[in-house]
Amino acid sequence: MKNIVILGSTGSIGTNALEIIRNKREEFKVLALSGHSNYDLLIEQIEEFSPKYVSIGSEVGYDKITKKFPKLKVFLGREGLKKLGQLLEMDIILISVTGAIGIEATVEAIKLEKRIALANKETMVAGGSYINKLLKKYPKAEIIPVDSEHSAIFQSLLSGKKKDVQNIIITASGGTFRGKSRKDLENIKVSEALKHPNWSMGKKITIDSSTLVNKGLEVIEAHELFGVDYDKIKVIVHPESIVHSLVEFKDGAVIAQLGVTDMKLPIQLAFTYPDRESSLALEHLDLLKIKNLTFEEPDREVFKGLDLAFKAGKIGKSMPTVLNAANEVAVELFMKEEIKFLEIYDIIEEAMKNHTIKDVENLEDILKIDLETRNWVYKNFKK
Structure with missing residues (x-):
């Protein structure tokens, strides 16, 4: 039985993780949960999964949860996330909060030499070099990436040796505004930017996807996670979002990971690696229904976020x-x-x-x- 801590349990990654756990209760136990402001959903999760610890981002939520669950250990805000990263009882911590707020809990979990299922790209973007130093200092700690692209790269890299990697190829859906001109984007409304064609994600990451900044952050994260030079990291647009990313080796072999547009597979793999397990929560890909897979160059003139990220990463x-x-x-x-x-x-x-x-x-x-x-x-x- 593995004790799981989920930071960001009320978000899309967190709710998918709980669906994995719901179908594997004999393997996983929820030790702790955290939510930002959606305390109603967090209360439902507490009632179903009976965690020992909880953290909430708002004082209103803190008051409601402590009143409803007087015996529950409840933390508040950024310090609360850090405390959940310090739990000795945990085996795995899923970092699925949005933004740099996830860094401190990641650092604490590394110091305890735990497994970090990382779905917070900002941790490696903002603090990648420091995180990698810590991983060398605490060698039993491990990061298993949960982002679909980085999970795909992680899986594809198992096919060869790092010294034989020619290129890492990160796929992008192209976001909400693929094919649009700068003029088309001058007066875009928030509601329009939040309509992602393929993925159901949080608001911030959906906006990042529409600017391609998200893909730029993933480039920096890939550099830090896998130790590959920026000149060997490529980005291509793949509108169907079936090929989650690829690795090209120097002999010309290109290894890809394919799957449905669903985050449950990379989440479960981060929990069970090196094993792969079946689950009623997982949907299987039917290529005959997909029929076509297409690829194209990203429009770097319109979507400047990609090159800004390459520039920042190289600096x-x-x-x-x-x-x-x-x-x-x-x-x-x-x-x-x-x-x-x-x-x-x-x-x-x-x-x-x-x-x-x-x-x-x-x-x-x-x-x-x-x-x-x-x-x-x-x-x-x-x-």
Whole structure:
């Protein structure tokens, strides 16, 4: 019986993870759950799975949960997430919160040498070099990626040796606005940007997908997770979202992982690896129903987020942290209708130009640069 901690249990990844656990109660026990503001759903999850610990992001939610479950150990806010990362009883922690807020819990779990099922790309974008240093210091800790693209790369890399990798090829759906011109995007509404053609995801990641910033963050994450140079990381648009990513080896073999547009498979694999298990929760791919798989170049002139991420990644040091923080605030301002869609790129670009590059030695450096960048964006762009 493995004790599972789920950070972000009320989001799309978290609810899918609970569906996996629901179908494998003889293997997994929910030790702890966290939610941000959806305390009604979190209360339902507490009633069904009986966790020992819970963290909630809002004081209103904290009051309601502590009142309804007086014997439950309940934590609050960012510090609560950190405490869940310090639970000695856990075997696996799923980090599926959105944004840099997931870094501290990841760090704590590494120090305990636990398995981290990582669905929070910002952890490796903002703090990848520091996280990799920690993994060397605590060698029994392991990160198994949950993002569909990185899980696909992880699985495909098992087919060969790292020294024989020619290219990592990350697929992108193209997002909500694939094929649109910059003029088409000038007056895009938030509701339009949230209509992803293939995936059901949280609001922030859906906006990131529509700008292709999400794919840029995945490029940086792939560099940090797999130790592959940026010149060997390619991005192609694959509208069907069936091929989740590929690895090309130097002999010309291209190994791909295919699957339905569903996050349950990579979640379960992160829980059971190196074993693969059947489950009633998993849907199987029927290629005869798909019929066609197509691929095309991303439009880098319209969707500037991809090249901004490549630039930040190649600069390295503190710049990926700046990219991530500026994007998080820009997306927030767009969703509040304080900026236009295309201004997301402008904010990221200006934040990167404004930043003086620094070395990142520890978690405090990451959090400081993150906060400084956020404050700069708020000061210069918030209405």
